[in-house]
Amino acid sequence: MSMPVTLEASGRVPWRRRNAARFTVLLAALLMRLPPRRLRRVLRTLSRGARPATVGQAAAAREAVVTVSVRCAGQGCLQRSVATVLLCRLGGAWPDWCTGVLTHPFRAHAWVEAGGAPVGEGPDMPPFRKVITVSVEG
Numbered sequence: 001m002s003m004p005v006t007l008e009a010s011g012r013v014p015w016r017r018r019n020a021a022r023f024t025v026l027l028a029a030l031l032m033r034l035p036p037r038r039l040r041r042v043l044r045t046l047s048r049g050a051r052p053a054t055v056g057q058a059a060a061a062r063e064a065v066v067t068v069s070v071r072c073a074g075q076g077c078l079q080r081s082v083a084t085v086l087l088c089r090l091g092g093a094w095p096d097w098c099t100g101v102l103t104h105p106f107r108a109h110a111w112v113e114a115g116g117a118p119v120g121e122g123p124d125m126p127p128f129r130k131v132i133t134v135s136v137e138g
Contacts, residue, residue, distance in 0.1 A: 013064045020090055021064035021083070025072060028082035036099075036132060043085065043097055043134040050094035052136050058095040058114040063088040081110040084119075085134075088112075095119060096135045100128030 013021065031039055035092045053061075065083045066073040072080035076101075096113040109128050112119050 013018045013067045017064050018068055021068045021087055024083040024086035025069045027078045031082055032078045040132050045090055048137050050136050053088045053093035053095035053114050055114040057088055057093050058112050058119040078110040081112050083110050094136045098130050099132045100130045102126055113115045
């Protein structure tokens with residue numbers, strides 16, 4: 001059984017923000033090739049000194065990322081989530097970066113959270129069991 005693929009709607013994003021989003025999407029494409037343990041280490045390092053992102057900051061970053069990348073607007077959840085945290089970090093903030101799994105049927109997912117809630121995932125997001133979370137170092 002395959003998941004249906006639908007692209008997220010893109011919004012109006014200022015050109016400077018678009019360029020920053022393009023940069024983070026490219027960087028995320030490189031980072032997502034790392035083994036999970038190393039990716040977590042890199043993201044933890046990048047999160048140091050950041051303030052927690054608000055829901056608005058995380059949602060705006062996610063919207064910019066899906067506007068500039070068809071892959072991120074579709075099923076590219078790992079690249080989308082990494083690019084979103086990187087774009088937030090350029091502004092001095094950091095949402096929680098999460099990965100998780102469902103076991104029956106098996107599914108893996110990566111997303112960002114702000115204020116303890118998933119950002120941009122919709123109300124029908126399944127209850128994934130978190131495997132890796134990178135939050136602001138407290």
